[in-house]
Amino acid sequence: MHKKLTRTALSTAIIAALPLFADAGEVTIKRDTWGVPHVYAETTHDLFYGYSYSVAQDRLYQMEITKRSTQGRMAEVLGADYIDYDKKIRGNYDPISIQRQVDALNTDDRAILDGYAAGMNAWIKQVLAKQNTLLPKQFHDNDFLPEEWTAFDVAMIFVGSMGNRFGDYNTEIENQQLLDALIKEHGETDGWAIFNQLNPLNDPSAPTTVPKGDWERTFDKRHVALAERPPVSNKTEQDIARLAIGQDGGVLNLSIADARDYNSQQFHDYGLTGVAGYPQTSNMIVVGKKKAKGANSILLNGPQFGWYNPAYTYSIGLHGAGFDLVGNTPFAYPGILFGNNQHIAWGSTWGAGDVLDIYRETLNPDNPNEYLFEGRYLPMEVRTDTIQVKGADPLEVKVYKTVHGLLISHDKEQGIAYAKKRSWQGREIETMMAWTHQGKATNYQDWLQQAARVAFNINWYYADRQGNIGYAFTGKYPERKPGHDNRLPASGKGDQEWLGIKPFERNPQVYNPSSGYIANWNNKPADDFIAPDMFWYSWSEADRVDTMTMIMDSKDRHTADDVKQMMENISYADVNARYFIPYLDATTQNLQADDERRKAVALLKDWAQTSHDLDRDGFYDEAATTLFQAWLPEMLALTFKDDIPGKFFNWYASAGYPSKESPLRASVNIQPGTKALLQALRGKEAGVEQTYDFLNGRPASELIIASLESALKKVKQQHGEDPANWKLPVVPMLFFTNNFLGMPQAAKGEARKTHIAMNRGTENNLVIFNGKQVETHEVVAPGQSGFIAPDGTPSPHYEDQLKLYEDFDYKRTWLSADQVEANTQSVIQLNTEQ
Template sequence: MTDQTVSAHGSPDEAAARRSWWRTFRAWPRWARIPAYVATGLVLVLLAAAVGGLVLYRKPLPQTSGTVELPGLGAEVEVLRDEHGIPQVYADSDADLMRAQGYVHAQERFYEMDVRRHVTAGRLAELFGTDGLVTDKMIRTMGWRRVAEQELGLISAETRSALDSYAAGVNAYLAQHSASDIAVEYTLLRASGLDYTPEPWTAVDSLAWLKAMAWDLRGNMGEEIDRVVTSLDQSPEGVATLFPPYDFDRATPIVTRGAVVDGVFEQDATRNATRNPRRVALAPEAVAALDGLRDSLEEMPALIGRGDALGSNSWVVAGEHTATGQPLLANDPHLGVSLPGIWMQMGLHCRVVAADCTLDVAGFTFSGVPGVVIGHNADIAWGFTNLGPDVSDLFLEKVQGSTWTYDGHQEPLRVREETIVVRDADDFTLRVRETAHGPLISDVSGEISSVGANSGGYAVSLAWTALQPSTTADAILLLNRAADWDEFRAAASRFAVPSQNLVYADREGHIGYQAPGLVPIRQSGNDGSMPAEGWLPENDWTGEFVPFDGLPSVLDPEEGFIVTANQAVIGPEYPYALTSDWDHGYRSERIRDLLEAELADGGDITVDEMAAMQTDELNPIAATLVPYLLEVDGLPRGYYREGLAELADWDLREGAESGAAAYFNVVWSNLLRLAFADDLRARIAPTGGDRWFKVVADLLDDPAADLWDDRRTEDVREVRDDVLREALMAARDEITKRQSVRPQEWSWGHLHRLDLRNQTLGGSGIGAVEWLLNRDGFEVGGGSGVVNATGWDASQGYGVTSAPSMRMVVSLADFDDSRWINLTGVSGHPASGHYVDQTELYVAGRTLPWVFGRKGVEDAAEDTLVLSPQR
């Protein structure tokens, strides 16, 4: 297949016409709104650049051919890049591979790496001033970098060596280049008055970024708070309706059989066990503390994720059902959208695999972290989806002065102070307080801190497995080296946080699944679904975790495939409590339906069919809701009926060009607003994802349910069809204003746009800077709860908020037949042709060839850079 790329952003005039300065500025996180003096400097440097040409803009582009010295190498290393700039690295030792990977990551992505380490160390204010303080206080309070420093003593000697070699490669690049040579963002920041030189990279910088990924995939912290806030206005029955339990009869778990016997999960065993924690009511002051905490959590920058409504798809099919006779494995993790994207494709190859050169692996890497996170080596392939176990708990603490209440006694708070350096302002002294459960994260808010400090006041502490030093960094490199199922599981046993569903396939024809990670075992008073009273010992964690051998796993299941899409891992009889907040299984069931349809027809699944499944756009709630909409009585004829007519012949797919999909989603947004605005506070308004599919589907069967009634109309009791009718009419008016009065001119992609914004300066509010760094306006299909999971928040608008961050399909029969695609491109430089050169293909649902063998890599190479030892 020959793929063509086109401009991602059109002409400057077109881009400017699409962009509203004020809307963009207000929507960006507070810490990224650059002060006026910074903005003035940015304008000046852009004017200078316009006069002086594109020198500063293009200056950071890396050298990709010829020879460069890289001190510390044992022998020459080759870096072969294809037409999309994807590097494949060849060396004679693991140390050289790691050093070269660090160098290449720094070439393409160092500014991204540097911002990430400032975030994870709680040092964002050093770069961006007081607007970074809230983030810095939260990160310092949790102590991410302190935990990462402790992990250096836990990881294996091999991992520590890899981290040090990687850091040496990064630092060699920094030593050879000034800040303006490294990234255009440094030039812009310098023009704003920031005198800054990047510090050397360290092993701790790499480990700390794993905490950010754990934060993004941390589980149900938001749901814990939302349940409490919902309870302010709803009865227990109402809360249960708005947070429906997982329906095991409708959505198939990942592992469909097996049980824990004497602490070990056996896929052919049977055993039943249950836990029934008691529920508690919280005082209004405690609820207020939690409500305020939500404000602080929402201040966290998007680049480390918000931990809300994120998921992923992966599935693996045994060779008996594939055209190749060997397994096929697909994966597409769903994360927040950003520029550059989270992943950088890369291959790490030993010219000869031997004792001191063990790697022959390719896939998706994190810039800043050595090794390949998701991909395949010469023997196995693996993929990740978020398992989503409840690994964090919020505890309400009764705080009096310097003590907290526990089991009827006052215990001393642990206190430490940290100094946060703030650009162009006085240093900030942060006082961090901790109970035995964890740090008081409510102290980040000045208002809540004062509540906690008062006699008898409440504060909120966080217990989270990621705040315990772990060995996750070991797992990455062990996965890279694993040659079979046993070695794969040994690698998974080192994977602590974030807990992921791991799917597996190997060249011997086996497929499998393993759940890894630290999952706490709680005492009987706490099921993790709501914040617990920290003063009651029965709410504590036991200090033990679900044993790795007791976590669900399966090898070569009878049905010949495994699907993971954030649904329940295993049935309710499983003896350990993993979580009660699973994804409700709409994506997983659709993937199963697609696979079963292929198998029922006797077809052998191909790589192309696997890739096509990843872009399936069937809306799972539409089949349930549309028949009710079509039967609504009393809808005025003419103008309003024209909208409804679009749904009559709709195939229920959310293609970018679909007018019916556009109208349906506007109806859906209005339905959620009309049905629940009177029942829920604005901060927890319906987002429209899979939980709301289940809530509405259940309510449709009860047309007189209390939740249909608008509490604000005291003399009228609304029922289901009243709300549906008003939603249809409001949607017709809204889409007419947004697009056209003519239904044939509607399209979902016009509303559902993918805007790729630079993670820091892309929200400056300055049109020229945003045009330089951002790439906006991609019209996409898919949606929340859809296999092509381009998520959107119905309480905010229709734009894409999360998306498949990459897609891959691995063929175990011939790795060179595999396919991959990135959301953006490998480069973090806006002047690079590889900044977003994969995005147009991604939007179109296309993929790139993923060659692995040396001959294929050489045939595809367009540039070769030789890294040579220092002479």
């Protein structure tokens, strides 16, 4: 059925004799020196058959766990400890909607999913016949077997890990809790003022991906009046908190808040980072002909999903059926998110656009399964799922849905439920196919047509061999009614319904920007674009993208090596220091040179604002790292602790630095409290009007001096008087064995680490165009394969990229037939018709 030609190195002559594109039913898979498969096939079905066959060989256990994670089917194989998790996942997606979208695909697109499922099943069949040698060790350890795949399963890998993660961030209920607590503490006027300064609707001083002036669009003036509106409900903080965590036992979605409350022991395993506990995502630099040196265009992506073993992304080459590309993509999606063909390169980062609203449903007091909408009570849709439990009886769970979407809480005693409305609901599969067909595009217009189809809030990037570059902020964004504050839950009675979806032409986008480059670190897409609704993420004057643009603006042109070095430099940069050291300097300028406070600030001024361990002694080289990381939390506490009540202060108290106790789980970002602090220090010059005085009438210098003295005291108590000894222990970069949803995708002993944490991509891929030539590099650590044999022997490509990653090095990737053949180490031919 599957003819294995060889699993060892072949001579170039034998390799060259194999067909470039196989006949129908024939698939050729050539693996290079790093284990990356290149799949050659004539039909769409066969191409994706070969793709998934390769994935199954490398990542079968990871893919099985991902499939079960995204569908809420973990208890079936790992037992009753996972029932609560499965309940939450079941309540966060609509399988009927997904299946309908799959069934509606045209023949060729359906062949992508069917071929992919068939390839997985072909390898699984071989594995089940030879379990003692081919079944990954983790299946043996956990006593279950892989099951067959369907087109639905393939689709849900994408929906569950992309849509239900990056398109689902929302803290409207938490925002309401904060606002109510602020009003209770400070009164209506000051409560709203504080809320608007902590979570502003628009900060015109925030740096933008589209250069200012390149994107002309009038800001929707109706939002200006939102600061004046009253609280959405009269419910108390306790009431809303109760609804948020679903104390009635109802089905909840796996929101960020739920991830915090669900299981404190597993909290960090959800891919969350820092004291504030939220993912911080990705960066990108694209350089066009105007700014590039020695190349027409350069693209370097650093998607930051967190760090895992096996790796979050999978490398692949696809050749045939209209595809001829190389790249890598999360969980081996059919669509290659980070890659290139001979004509163009593409990449992406998360965009914080607001594609989701929470609606507050008023329940019928006589029937809590009915809700008030447009003057009458409507019955909720109810879906009953059965959760199979290993070693226990099956469990039924009910999932409720209103006209707005799935319920995330259902409090029958209070007579209120909350439903989640997603603008991308029903468009998930179209989005997946747009990402897949992006790989066929050969020019900007082809690429932009696919961008227009994407419903998720994602930044898309483009570069081509002629030197053109482009950007589009994808997503389907709601046209909300006047008075609808997107930061807070909306009325579910029918008076705050969306007016429609904005056309793609209103999404920020640019082609060959005036700057000559495109830089993004999840910052604001363009001027006057409405802010996200998450208290943990805002677009503000303080933005880590400044570390990138400062380097890019430092000279007229940049080579590919310059771009690589820039990415390395920002990976060790302190993202906060540049904004506050000038304030520390100004405050202490009049002190005597031998004053310990002035000497401390002089240490900060001389600092390159980076943190390394070049001598590899296990401590950061820079004493200033220790001092600044001690000062910033002190300043945050002095500024905000007396203004932000109770637990809510914790949301704004974190400086976001990893530590030995709280290692890096995702990228380091400027935290919400730090952004608000800079605005407070800016005063009348701030981009967000400061109508409430966080300094309580005191000069800023008073707080800066007090926090500096407190930080110095703590540093000296811990490290001694001599600054030469002010060294913090290095935080390693850990590659965790739980996936982004906290589910175990490898054995505990498979965790890996590098010596020092780097604020960089989960993977990095570099594409360099020079006329008709394209040169590509990437690093996807720990390695291409996660396979461990039943006897414990790992694949030779299990962690062979870990050292590359630690050294900030890259491996070459191959696209042309000649390149692939010259670097092929093994070949397999498959017949998909047998």
